[in-house]
Amino acid sequence: MASSPQAWPQRLADAATWRRAQGLWRERLTSTRGMLDFAGNDYLGLAADPRLAKAQAAGARRLGAGAGASHLVSGHLEVHEALERRLAELVGRPRALLFSTGYMANLGTLQALCDSETQVFQDRLNHASLLDGAKLAGARSRRFHHRDLDDLDRLLARAPSEAARLVVSDGVFSMDGDVANIGGLAEISARHGAWLMIDDAHGLGVLGAHGDGCVGRAHGVEHVAVLVGTLGKALGTGGAFVAGSEALIEHLIQFARPYVYTTAQPPGVAAATLAALDVIAAEPERRERLRDNIAYFRHEAARLDLPLTDSFTPIQPLVLGESEAALRWAGRLREAGLQVGAIRPPTVPRGEARLRITLRATHDRECLDRLLEALARLPGEITR
Structure with missing residues (x-):
């Protein structure tokens, strides 16, 4: 017997309920001026050139x-x-x-x-x-x-x-x-x-x-x-x-x-x-500035005991484990005016949810320090 037209809305509702229950629901966030972007892939800062x-x-x-x-x-x-x-x-x-x-x-x-x-x-x-x-x-x-x-x-x-x-x-x-x-x-x-x-x-x-x-x-x-x-x-x-x-x-x-x-x-x-x-x-100096930013960010993150993975590219993942933790950290950073991607399964394996921090040639030290300071505060803030 053929399924009724009402079966389709229920299928959609069941899929949404399951994904929300797993903490995997994706939200589209509208980027606004004034937010520091550490989520995108504009590594050389050319998109707005x-x-x-x-x-x-x-x-x-x-x-x-x-x-x-x-x-x-x-x-x-x-x-x-x-x-x-x-x-x-x-x-x-x-x-x-x-x-x-x-x-x-x-x-x-x-x-x-x-x-x-x-x-x-x-x-x-x-x-x-x-x-x-x-x-x-x-x-x-x-x-x-x-x-x-x-x-x-x-x-x-x-x-x-x-x-x-x-x-x-x-x-x-x-x-x-x-x-x-x-x-x-x-x-x-x-x-x-x-x-x-x-x-x-x-x-x-x-x-x-x-x-x-x-x-x-x-x-x-x-x-x-x-x-x-x-x-x-x-x-x-x-x-x-x-x-x-x-x-x-x-x-x-x-x-x-x-x-x-x-x-x-x-x-x-x-x-x-x-x-x-x-x-x-x-302008090869753009790549040089990007390399300098990566080195500086990793050095300071190590000093703060932030659990970055081993990456020398602009992609600097901070693995937190659970999806809820990644969402909380990204939310707190957004409140501070910092946009960072919260990456969860199925994009990454289960148990490896993370903040995907991306760096640009056009980030200056003030931008990087602002992110580092916010990351350093987060573990204590989130456990309270």
């Missing part, structure tokens, strides 16, 4: 507010072509291909490369989009222990020799701030005849001698066949790209459904990203 805003406005005036069609119809404009060339140059690859979001880039790439016969090997802490991309392709993902090369080696050794194999990992892990061993992953992948795919969303612009990320020019196409980067984090704009060989990019143009069937990104956004690449190339 007037040069990017000027370039975006000029691009929109010249080319329109939107692209009007997908890349394969009439939406691929000269500004998109120029941006793809610049991104390929930044990361030392023959070609790059623009996507509207990082999530779509990962979905499209894995859907286009994999099928039910493909063996996919993923780090246990990979981003949800990487896991979902393998599911969309019908491929089974075998999960190796986080950054455990021996475990990956064992899994690859047991896989059928005739199957196509793809090893997939974040470059910088978005909730932990640690970095994949790219050289080790490349060596093991090559030894087992597997391709290696790295999502360097949180490394691009921040790491590398030129802001080319934790993969970039140091690891060529022969070592990392598929490189994904996003533009809405350190570059301060929006969208994403996949970089690799000529054959890879042409394959994605033909078979990546999120690319084929999506309107191209607004031309003003592409123009702003070109301006961001100019700033990154001309």
